[in-house]
Amino acid sequence: MKSLAYFGVAQAMACVFPLVIFLSLALTKIIEIPYIPRYDLILIICVITQIVMLLTKxxxxxxxxxxxxxxxIGLMLEIYKVHMGSWSYPEEGFMKILGVPLYSGFMYASVASYMCQAWRRLSLTLTNWPPTWAVLFLSLAIYFNFFTHHYIYDIRWVLKVLTVLIFVRTFVYFTVNAKTFRMPLAISFALIGFFIWIAENIVTYFGGWQYPNQETEWQLVHFSKISSWLLLVIVSFLIVAMLKHVKQKRIVH
Structure with missing residues (x-):
C-alpha cells in the first residue's frame, strides 16, 4: 500500500500541467473576464503555468x-483536423490560427510534460529498445496516418500490430519507494491512451473543443478515439524516449 501511495503522489506531481488545463477549462466556463475571450484566457494561464514551472524547477x-x-506537432495536427471537420473550436478568440486557438498546442504539450515528469520522478529505464530506424519509421508512419487517412486507407490497425511486433521484447522499469517494477511497454501505451480518452471526455464537456456529434449537446466521446490516442501516445513516448537516449549518450561520452 505504501508503494501505491508513493506511485499516486508521483503521478499527481507529473500531472500538474494537465491538471492546470482541466481547471482552466472548468473555471473559465464559470468565470468571465471582460474583453478577454475564454480561449485567450486559457492560453494566458498555460503560459504563466509554464513560466512558473520553470522558475520553481x-x-x-x-x-x-x-x-x-x-x-x-500538436498545433499542426489541430489546424489540419479542424480544416477537415474532425472537430472544431466554436468560441471566439484573438489568438487563433486558421480556426485553432493557440492554447490547443498546450494540450499536446501537457502530455509531453507528463511523460517527462513521470520519467524523471519514477526513474524510468527501458530494456531491449528496438533499432532507432524502426522507432523513427513507426513514429513517422503513425503521425502521417493522422493526415493521410482522410484520403487513403486508414492503416491504424496495421500500425498497432507493427507496434506490438517492434516492442514485444521491450519493458519499462520504474522505481517507487525504492522498489523497482516492470511492465511491457505496449501495455503502458494502452493504459496511457485510455486515461487520456477519459481526460478528453472531461475536456469536451467543459468546451475545450467540440466534435460534430456534440454540437447540440455533449455526448460521450466515441470509444474509437481510444485507438487514436493510443497511437498519439506511442508517437509522444517514442520522441521523448529518443531524446532521453540521445542525452544519455552525451552524458556517457
Missing part, C-alpha cells in the same frame, strides 16, 4: 525543449 529547460516540439 518543477520542469527543466531540456524538458521545455521537448514540450515545445510537441506544441508545434
Amino acid at each position: 518543477m520542469e527543466t529547460w531540456d524538458e521545455l525543449k521537448v514540450i515545445a516540439v510537441f506544441h508545434l
Whole structure:
C-alpha cells in the first residue's frame, strides 16, 4: 500500500500541467473576464503555468525543449483536423490560427510534460529498445496516418500490430519507494491512451473543443478515439524516449 501511495503522489506531481488545463477549462466556463475571450484566457494561464514551472524547477529547460516540439506537432495536427471537420473550436478568440486557438498546442504539450515528469520522478529505464530506424519509421508512419487517412486507407490497425511486433521484447522499469517494477511497454501505451480518452471526455464537456456529434449537446466521446490516442501516445513516448537516449549518450561520452 505504501508503494501505491508513493506511485499516486508521483503521478499527481507529473500531472500538474494537465491538471492546470482541466481547471482552466472548468473555471473559465464559470468565470468571465471582460474583453478577454475564454480561449485567450486559457492560453494566458498555460503560459504563466509554464513560466512558473520553470522558475520553481518543477520542469527543466531540456524538458521545455521537448514540450515545445510537441506544441508545434500538436498545433499542426489541430489546424489540419479542424480544416477537415474532425472537430472544431466554436468560441471566439484573438489568438487563433486558421480556426485553432493557440492554447490547443498546450494540450499536446501537457502530455509531453507528463511523460517527462513521470520519467524523471519514477526513474524510468527501458530494456531491449528496438533499432532507432524502426522507432523513427513507426513514429513517422503513425503521425502521417493522422493526415493521410482522410484520403487513403486508414492503416491504424496495421500500425498497432507493427507496434506490438517492434516492442514485444521491450519493458519499462520504474522505481517507487525504492522498489523497482516492470511492465511491457505496449501495455503502458494502452493504459496511457485510455486515461487520456477519459481526460478528453472531461475536456469536451467543459468546451475545450467540440466534435460534430456534440454540437447540440455533449455526448460521450466515441470509444474509437481510444485507438487514436493510443497511437498519439506511442508517437509522444517514442520522441521523448529518443531524446532521453540521445542525452544519455552525451552524458556517457
